[in-house]
Amino acid sequence: MKYKSVFDIIGPVMVGPSSSHTAGAARIGRAARNLFGKEPTYAEIIFYGSFAKTYKGHGTDVAVVGGLLDYDTANEKIRHAIKIATDKGIKINFHEEDTAVDHPNTVRMKIGNASESMELVGISIGGGKVEITELNGFELHLSGNHPSILIMHNDRFGAIAAVTQVLAKHEINIGRMEVSRKDVGKEALMVIELDQNIEPFIEQELSSSNHILRVSKIVD
Template sequence: MKYRSVFDIIGPVMVGPSSSHTAGAARIGLMAGKLFGVTPEVIHVTFYGSFADTYRGHGTDVAIVGGVLGFDTFDDRIPESIKIAESKGIKIVFETSEALTDHPNTARVNLKAGDETFELVGISIGGGTIEITELNHFPLRLSGGGPALVVLHHDRFGAIAAVTRVLADHEINIGHMEVSRHEKGKQALMAIEIDDRMPREVLEEINRLPQVERSVMIGE
């Protein structure tokens, strides 16, 4: 893995105790919450590997819930995130699994609001850095070595061209790109690794595209 600066090695500004079990978990939750786009009624988290063994002691549980609520790694509200969520009427469910995964720090986050559901599988690879390996049952292979744009969109003619045109207009170079769909004309996914961090106004421009449901950055 390539580090962009010494701060990637030291880790992010965060509420402790662990960059991988707390900060990374918060970022997994934050990614899930941003992509879901609405306040969930249920947050169901399954922990695997070392996450399953230590999630209470290392604050992985409160970190993921805090992330879903929109709390970043340095937010002082993270230790109280479960109480905050429950005060909003959100049901919290934690479970562990002995299933083998590719990485020991793996969590599956399932969010529900009304009839809408969303699922994301993320791993914390250290120093607060995460990878998303599955999103709404779409497999991902993002390297985690740099910034990446994840776009949920309608499977329509011109959707991919519209997103890449915005990137080109802002002179943002694509290093790797994957596109996938489950069914013609339904929800589809773009995962785009880019060379440099993308300005927030560019992300907002992409989110205004009529074909796009939601998009977020990993590694911003």
């Protein structure tokens, strides 16, 4: 992995003790919260690899729950996140898995409420940096380091063009984009990293485009 500056190695301003096990976990949890679009009422959190072995000692459990509560890495409330979530009535369950995974710092999160749910896999790659590698069965490569939008859509002619035209109209530049689908004509997913956050009215315009099912975003 290439680092752009010494701060990539030291890690972000954070509640400790570990940039990969604590700050990274908080960012994965917060990404899940952003993508779900609201505070969940339950969360099943499955740790793999190094996360599974050390999550209690390194605060990975409180960090990922803090992220779900929308706390950033420096928020002191992270230390008490599990109690805060419990007091809010959020049901949290932790599990440890010894299944082999591609990265030692891996967490799978199943979150939701009475009407909807979401499943996500994230990895902490060091220095507080993370990647989301799976969302509701779609494989992807999404860092939490740039403003991003994830667009679930029907696999139809013109769906991608409709999205890019809206972004171009509002002078929003695309840094990276990937599209995946489960099968021809079925649900598909656009993952778009942007140079800036989008305003709510642009998000609404994207949501009303042809064949768009849902728009989620991760803000910088």
